[in-house]
Amino acid sequence: MSEKLKYNYLYDNEEDWFEEKTPPKKSVDDRQPDEPRKKKPGMTSEELWKWSIFTACLLMGIMIALLFKTYKKEGEVATIYGQRKDLAEMVKYLQTERNRLQTDLAKARDIIKNYESKASSGSNQLSALAEQLNLVRQEAGLTAVKGPGIMITLDDSPRKPGPTDDPNFYIVHDIDLMALVNELWASGAEAISINDQRVVMNTAIRCVGPTITVNTVRLTPPYIVKAIGPSSDLETGLRYTGGFLDSMAPNIDRGVKIKIEKVNEIKISEFKGSLVNRYAKTYKP
Amino acid sequence: MWIVGAILIGIIIGVILPINIPMAYAKYVSVSLLAGMDSVLGAFRAGMKHKFNFMIFSSGFIVNALLAAFLTLLGDRLGVDLYIAAIVVFGGRIFQNLTMIRRYLIIGKSAESEEGEKE
Numbered sequence: 001m002s003e004k005l006k007y008n009y010l011y012d013n014e015e016d017w018f019e020e021k022t023p024p025k026k027s028v029d030d031r032q033p034d035e036p037r038k039k040k041p042g043m044t045s046e047e048l049w050k051w052s053i054f055t056a057c058l059l060m061g062i063m064i065a066l067l068f069k070t071y072k073k074e075g076e077v078a079t080i081y082g083q084r085k086d087l088a089e090m091v092k093y094l095q096t097e098r099n100r101l102q103t104d105l106a107k108a109r110d111i112i113k114n115y116e117s118k119a120s121s122g123s124n125q126l127s128a129l130a131e132q133l134n135l136v137r138q139e140a141g142l143t144a145v146k147g148p149g150i151m152i153t154l155d156d157s158p159r160k161p162g163p164t165d166d167p168n169f170y171i172v173h174d175i176d177l178m179a180l181v182n183e184l185w186a187s188g189a190e191a192i193s194i195n196d197q198r199v200v201m202n203t204a205i206r207c208v209g210p211t212i213t214v215n216t217v218r219l220t221p222p223y224i225v226k227a228i229g230p231s232s233d234l235e236t237g238l239r240y241t242g243g244f245l246d247s248m249a250p251n252i253d254r255g256v257k258i259k260i261e262k263v264n265e266i267k268i269s270e271f272k273g274s275l276v277n278r279y280a281k282t283y284k285p
Numbered sequence: 286m287w288i289v290g291a292i293l294i295g296i297i298i299g300v301i302l303p304i305n306i307p308m309a310y311a312k313y314v315s316v317s318l319l320a321g322m323d324s325v326l327g328a329f330r331a332g333m334k335h336k337f338n339f340m341i342f343s344s345g346f347i348v349n350a351l352l353a354a355f356l357t358l359l360g361d362r363l364g365v366d367l368y369i370a371a372i373v374v375f376g377g378r379i380f381q382n383l384t385m386i387r388r389y390l391i392i393g394k395s396a397e398s399e400e401g402e403k404e
Binding site: 045046048049050052053054055056057058059060061062063064065066067068069070071073 | 294296311
């Protein structure tokens with residue numbers, strides 16, 4: 001009786017005990033005191049499950065963080081529109097500042113001329129020098145000039161481009177103005193102005209969105225280009241085959257207006273900007 | 286428990302990591318993430334019933350993620366929003382798995398049947 005109770009936990013039922021079959025398998029925990037604890041090779045299914053889910057959640061956490069970073073960056077880009085408003089205001093402020101400086105510059109130049117005329121009124125040498133100085137000023141574009149020449153008016157097309165048309169053919173570009181000015185210089189122009197902005201040696205004609213900037217002043221169409229020089233030469237220079245008008249033919253076909261007229265006396269205003277050389281220094285080669 | 290810990294550690298690593306997903310690919314990663322979430326929840330449910338199979342889980346995780354991303358790409362090229370299929374299916378399965386997990390946790394080991402009433 002006591003033996004049955006002693007071994008009851010090993011066998012499922014009494015019959016097995018009586019038949020003395022092979023003893024039941026030992027479980028992992030059922031070991032002799034001096035046997036080292038044996039670990040099953042590899043991970044248990046439970047551990048594997050936990051580690052798989054852990055790794056997968058880790059990966060997903062990384063992905064979530066990366067996605068959030070990406071979307072946060074997109075949000076930051078959107079605030080560029082807020083920055084643009086500040087930039088537009090800064091541009092306005094700088095333009096008023098520039099206009100004020102130009103008036104100051106004109107006043108300073110007047111004062112200098114005043115001194116020069118006073119200083120040169122007595123002496124012959126000085127007055128010759130002053131005359132030379134004035135001539136150089138005129139040639140540099142710092143004085144208002146008048147004379148015979150031509151006037152060219154360019155305007156954007158009033159028509160709207162169709163769905164398949166290239167909208168570039170319907171407007172006047174900075175490159176068109178540049179080509180025109182180039183042609184005029186080559187044909188003998190001595191003074192050129194675009195919408196009353198004198199074109200001098202450091203004048204840049206650039207596209208800024210829908211407007212064109214000349215001497216950092218924004219101009220809108222229609223663009224009135226005045227040139228003083230031999231009128232017929234100037235006009236021929238524009239009209240010859242393969243010249244400026246021919247290159248503008250696709251634009252003209254789509255309605256861009258270009259008008260050329262000879263004028264007996266054109267008045268061109270002076271250059272209001274600064275021609276100061278800070279890097280270039282005179283030297284004798 | 287440790288799942289939350291794993292996700293938090295993953296988020297911290299992801300924030301520190303200097304890798305950035307290009308904006309164009311963010312959509313694909315999102316959809317793959319959804320597929321991954323479904324795989325993980327399915328694995329969790331299977332593990333609670335001690336029916337977890339590592340091969341099924343790992344292959345399903347990778348294949349589903351790739352397939353979801355591929356479906357989104359194909360949809361972009363064809364002009365049809367094919368990713369909706371992935372979202373519907375994986376989103377639906379997430380809720381199914383969650384329901385089973387919830388029932389299992391509340392009712393205990395007696396809720397073996399997968400076809401039991403889902404609330």
